[in-house]
Amino acid sequence: MSKRSFRIALVVVVVTLMALGTVALVLWRQIKNYPHEARSGKGVEVAVAIEPGMSFPRIAERLEKAGVIDNARWFRLYAMQEGATTRVRVGEYKLMDNWTPEKVLDTLLEGVKDVTVTVKIPEGLNMLEVLDLIAAAGVADRGLLEKTARDPAFLQKMGIAGETVEGYLFPETYKLKVPSTAEEVLGKMVEQHRITWEKVQRQHGPEIAKLKEKMGWSDRDIVTMASIVEKEAVVDAERPRIAQVFINRLSSASFTPKRLETDPTIRYGCIVPVQKSTPCQQWDKRDRLHRAQLDDKANPYNTYQHEGLPPGPIANPGKASIEATLSPDGTDYLYFVARDARNHAFARTFDEHKRNVDKYMK
Numbered sequence: 001m002s003k004r005s006f007r008i009a010l011v012v013v014v015v016t017l018m019a020l021g022t023v024a025l026v027l028w029r030q031i032k033n034y035p036h037e038a039r040s041g042k043g044v045e046v047a048v049a050i051e052p053g054m055s056f057p058r059i060a061e062r063l064e065k066a067g068v069i070d071n072a073r074w075f076r077l078y079a080m081q082e083g084a085t086t087r088v089r090v091g092e093y094k095l096m097d098n099w100t101p102e103k104v105l106d107t108l109l110e111g112v113k114d115v116t117v118t119v120k121i122p123e124g125l126n127m128l129e130v131l132d133l134i135a136a137a138g139v140a141d142r143g144l145l146e147k148t149a150r151d152p153a154f155l156q157k158m159g160i161a162g163e164t165v166e167g168y169l170f171p172e173t174y175k176l177k178v179p180s181t182a183e184e185v186l187g188k189m190v191e192q193h194r195i196t197w198e199k200v201q202r203q204h205g206p207e208i209a210k211l212k213e214k215m216g217w218s219d220r221d222i223v224t225m226a227s228i229v230e231k232e233a234v235v236d237a238e239r240p241r242i243a244q245v246f247i248n249r250l251s252s253a254s255f256t257p258k259r260l261e262t263d264p265t266i267r268y269g270c271i272v273p274v275q276k277s278t279p280c281q282q283w284d285k286r287d288r289l290h291r292a293q294l295d296d297k298a299n300p301y302n303t304y305q306h307e308g309l310p311p312g313p314i315a316n317p318g319k320a321s322i323e324a325t326l327s328p329d330g331t332d333y334l335y336f337v338a339r340d341a342r343n344h345a346f347a348r349t350f351d352e353h354k355r356n357v358d359k360y361m362k
Contacts, residue, residue: 038098039069043096046068047093049093060072118174118175124171124227126166126268140181162311166314167220167317169190176188200323211325215251222325224310250309257307265303279295334350337356
């Protein structure tokens with residue numbers, strides 16, 4: 001090779017190295033500055049859901065598609081450098097479209113702070129009323145709540161033998177995460193019922209055994225009766241007596257036919273079940289019951305027409321009504337009528353009851 005050719009080759013090598021060095025320097029600066037360079041967005045909030053099981057490449061692609069970052073590959077490389085690809089927390093994120101990659105990644109690592117609301121579920125509401133309260137608090141979608149409350153797979157998972165969660169949404173004050181899935185919310189309430197029931201079993205084991213033997217009842221039957229007591233009683237002092245009246249009606253040899261004859265069961269059958277009889281469909285639930293509803297044999301919850309317990313609970317009873325059902329007061333009353341908004345007049349015979357009705361209802 002001539003000296004001239006050598007010099008040319010040397011110049012080419014030097015220029016190439018300088019060019020590569022310049023490119024490397026520019027690339028190094030880009031890598032160094034990347035985390036701190038804000039995206040040229042519009043300053044708007046963007047919702048991004050990070051779901052369980054998502055890989056980091058998929059997370060980066062979702063962020064890029066949402067307009068939170070510009071380059072999924074660069075963001076992935078940055079996260080790999082930080083050792084953060086396996087530490088992103090799931091959740092519903094509110095991110096800005098003009099944040100730096102560093103701010104975006106730090107937010108994903110910090111996780112979504114739970115927003116909670118306090119929801120008080122009073123005793124004696126039916127499941128639709130409970131679902132309304134949960135939905136009104138913004139915890140979960142009303143339609144999904146009801147769908148889950150009637151879902152056979154969910155009921156089987158929760159160990160509920162009936163067609164709905166009725167009776168097992170325990171009345172309590174709950175702190176609920178917003179948003180929550182329908183299964184999370186209803187599962188929490190059913191679990192609270194289970195905890196309460198297990199406590200009651202420990203405290204009233206002999207009474208439960210005695211009641212089951214006398215009446216041939218299951219745990220669900222006890223909850224059903226407790227729900228009726230809950231709907232009829234206003235003051236705690238009357239719960240054991242009202243429970244005793246209903247038990248007497250079903251167990252006394254002299255009382256036939258063995259019908260509970262309580263209005264709340266009819267109302268329930270006209271409001272909550274999906275399939276409703278014609279008289280129920282024609283009834284305005286804001287109105288009092290009429291003869292058509294009282295005589296309606298097609299309503300399986302009509303305890304004026306059908307003997308024994310209704311098909312299932314008609315409300316969600318609290319601990320006091322459950323305990324009253326297990327420990328009725330032992331009296332021989334068979335009838336009661338409201339004296340005022342809180343108290344009842346009790347009677348042993350129909351004639352005595354009729355006099356009470358004439359006195360207090362007129």
